[in-house]
Amino acid sequence: MTFPVVGMVGGGQLARMTHEAGIPLGIRFKLLSDTPEDSAALVAGEVVVGDHRDLETLRAFARGCDVITFDHEHVPIEHLRALEADGVAVRPGPDALLYAQDKGRMRARLSELGVPCPRHRIVSDPADVSAFAAEGDGYPVVLKTVRGGYDGKGVWVVRTEEQAAEPFRAGVPVLAEEKVDFTRELAANVVRSPHGQAVAYPVVESQQVDGVCDTVIAPAPGLPEERAGEAQRLALTIAAELGVVGHLAVELFETADGRILVNELAMRPHNSGHWTQDGSMTSQFANHVRAVLDLPLGDPHPRAPWTVMCNVLGGDYPDMYAAYLHCMARDPQLKIHMYGKDVKPGRKVGHVNTYGDDLAEVRERARHAADYLRGTITE
Numbered sequence: 619m620t621f622p623v624v625g626m627v628g629g630g631q632l633a634r635m636t637h638e639a640g641i642p643l644g645i646r647f648k649l650l651s652d653t654p655e656d657s658a659a660l661v662a663g664e665v666v667v668g669d670h671r672d673l674e675t676l677r678a679f680a681r682g683c684d685v686i687t688f689d690h691e692h693v694p695i696e697h698l699r700a701l702e703a704d705g706v707a708v709r710p711g712p713d714a715l716l717y718a719q720d721k722g723r724m725r726a727r728l729s730e731l732g733v734p735c736p737r738h739r740i741v742s743d744p745a746d747v748s749a750f751a752a753e754g755d756g757y758p759v760v761l762k763t764v765r766g767g768y769d770g771k772g773v774w775v776v777r778t779e780e781q782a783a784e785p786f787r788a789g790v791p792v793l794a795e796e797k798v799d800f801t802r803e804l805a806a807n808v809v810r811s812p813h814g815q816a817v818a819y820p821v822v823e824s825q826q827v828d829g830v831c832d833t834v835i836a837p838a839p840g841l842p843e844e845r846a847g848e849a850q851r852l853a854l855t856i857a858a859e860l861g862v863v864g865h866l867a868v869e870l871f872e873t874a875d876g877r878i879l880v881n882e883l884a885m886r887p888h889n890s891g892h893w894t895q896d897g898s899m900t901s902q903f904a905n906h907v908r909a910v911l912d913l914p915l916g917d918p919h920p921r922a923p924w925t926v927m928c929n930v931l932g933g934d935y936p937d938m939y940a941a942y943l944h945c946m947a948r949d950p951q952l953k954i955h956m957y958g959k960d961v962k963p964g965r966k967v968g969h970v971n972t973y974g975d976d977l978a979e980v981r982e983r984a985r986h987a988a989d990y991l992r993g994t995i996t997e
Contacts, residue, residue, distance in 0.1 A: 621644045622645060622646070622685065623645075623647070623648055623683050623684050624645055624646070624648070624683065624684065624687060624907065624910065624911070625648045625649075625650065625680060625683030625684075625685065625686040625687070626648070626649050626650070627679075627686060628650070628689035628692075629649055629652060629653070629656030629658040629659045629689070630657050630689050630690065630957075631689075631957040631959075631966070632886060632887045632903075633649060633658035633689035634657045634658035634660075634661055634662075635895070635903045636687075636887060637662050638661075638903065639903035640904075640907045646664070647663065647664070648666065648683055649662040649664065649666065650666050650668055650670060651666070651668075652667070652669075652670075654667055657957045658689070660958045666678075670692065670693050671692075671697075673694075673697045676701060677704065680704070683706070684707065684911075685707040685708075685911060686706055686708045686709070687709050687864060688710075689886055690886065691715055695716050695719065698715065699712050709864055709909070710863045710864050711863065713860075713861055714860045714861045714862045714863070714885060715885055717883060717885075718885045720764050720765055721763075721882075722793050723764075725793065728856070731856070731859050734877060734879050736796045736798050736879055737795065737796040738794060739794060740764070740791055740792070740793055740794075741793070741794040743786060744779045744780070744782040744783050747759060747776065747779060747792075747794055748782070750794045757776065757778065758776060758777045758797045759776055759794055759796070760773065760774070760776075760794070760795040760797050761773070761774045761775075761776055761785045761792055761793070762785075762792070762795065763785060763790050763791075763792060764790060764791045764792070765790055766790075775797060798881075799873065799874060800872060800873050801873065801874050802823055802825075802838075803823070803824045803826060803869065803871060803872070804849060804878070805822050805824045805834070805870060805891075806818065806819075806821050806849040806850055806852065806853035806867075807819040807822070807853070807865065807866070807867050807890060807891040807894075807902060808850070808853045808857050808866050808868070809864065809902065809905040810854075810862050810866065811909045811912050811913075811915060812863050812912045814858070815915055816857060816858070817905065817916075817917075817918045818850040818853060818854055819836075819898060819902070820838075820918075820919075821837060821838050821841060821850060821870075822836040822837060822838055822891075823838040823841075830929070830931070831889040831890065831929060832929055833926065833927065833929075833984070833985070834889070834890050834892065834893050834927040835925075835977070836893045836894075836897055836898075836920065836926075839977060845878065849868075849870060849878055852868065852878065852880070853866060856868060856883070864906050864909045865885070865909070866883065866884070867883070867890055868883060869882040869884070869890070886906075887903050888902070889929070892969050893925045893926070893927040893971055894918070895955065896921075896925065896971040897920055897921055897922060897927075898917075898921060899916060899917035899919050899920075899921060900915070900916025900917050904916055905918070923974070923977075924973060924975070924977045924980045925980070926973070926977075926980045926981050927970070928970050928984040928985055928987070928988035929969045929988065930967055930969055930988050930991045931963075931966060931967065932959075932962045932963050932964060932965040932966075932967050932992070933963055933992040933993050933994060934963065934993060935961075935992060938956070938961065938967070938968075938992075941993075945970075945991065948986070948987075949972070949983050949986075951972065952972060952987050953970065953971040954968065954970050954987070954991075968991070970984055970987045970991070971984070972984040
């Protein structure tokens with residue numbers, strides 16, 4: 619009996635870490651990458667360089683794969699439907715992925731399901747943005763292009779009708795949302811298999827800097843057990859109702875009055891789940907592999923009371939390897955995960971995980987390591 623071949627569309631760090639999780643299981647990976655220098659292409663055994671937007675490239679890539687999955691959500695839905703018609707197992711499938719690709723359809727579907735979301739609607743022009751603002755508490759208003767955008771891209775906070783003009787220049791529909799007065803951002807990560815088994819990880823606090831995830835704390839400090847359970851149930855319900863197979867990250871706002879609102883969905887391993895590599899019994903990547911192959915899912919429980927993940931962003935100090943000596947000597951329990959990327963200012967090039975019994979200590983260790991690797995601090 620041969621081991622299955624997982625076809626991963628996309629060659630970024632999520633594909634790299636998913637491939638890593640499949641190695642102990644003997645799972646073979648085939649990668650469709652934009653370039654041979656992409657993060658996962660540097661480590662995967664079988665790499666096809668091609669355009670994920672081209673149907674014939676996808677069809678040729680899918681030959682010999684037992685299942686197709688993704689490290690991004692940008693493959694055209696019509697191409698995924700064509701692959702399914704060819705008999706290819708696509709997980710998550712196009713009926714689910716379309717809600718991760720199109721924020722307008724996502725908001726409409728979640729509203730149908732009674733999922734709490736910010737007030738929203740599609741707007742047609744800057745004057746319509748002003749009308750939307752007047753329907754609520756006025757400006758500021760959050761505008762999002764319904765397709766594309768991540769890490770703060772494709773999102774604007776506008777305070778006047780004049781500022782609202784820019785998003786419409788992209789030529790795609792624009793979604794207007796109320797600017798939520800939230801106290802912090804949370805994330806509920808769940809994994810669901812084709813036959814409906816699902817697991818939920820502890821709800822985490824996700825801290826952003828300039829629209830980019832900077833720090834994740836697991837579990838979210840001070841989150842009442844009842845509210846944490848509400849967030850997990852919400853994520854599991856969304857996964858089931860949308861038919862998600864694999865990992866689903868539900869990004870949330872926690873408001874001052876105790877409400878939880880859904881901000882975004884990601885149907886793939888997610889930055890808010892990187893802590894699971896070292897902090898949980900089964901990582902998000904390992905469970906994603908299990909789910910797309912319809913294997914029994916692994917235990918999502920944490921290994922330690924607290925785990926903190928800090929992203930390592932590129933700065934003016936390109937020789938990060940030289941920093942290992944200090945970081946590893948200072949903290950022998952530190953876990954460093956680098957993506958094999960060229961160091962560029964502001965680019966995600968890796969992350970660190972720390973864990974332990976004392977949250978303040980765990981946070982300090984993660985922050986120090988990330989800053990030292992970047993070159994922000996030198997001692």
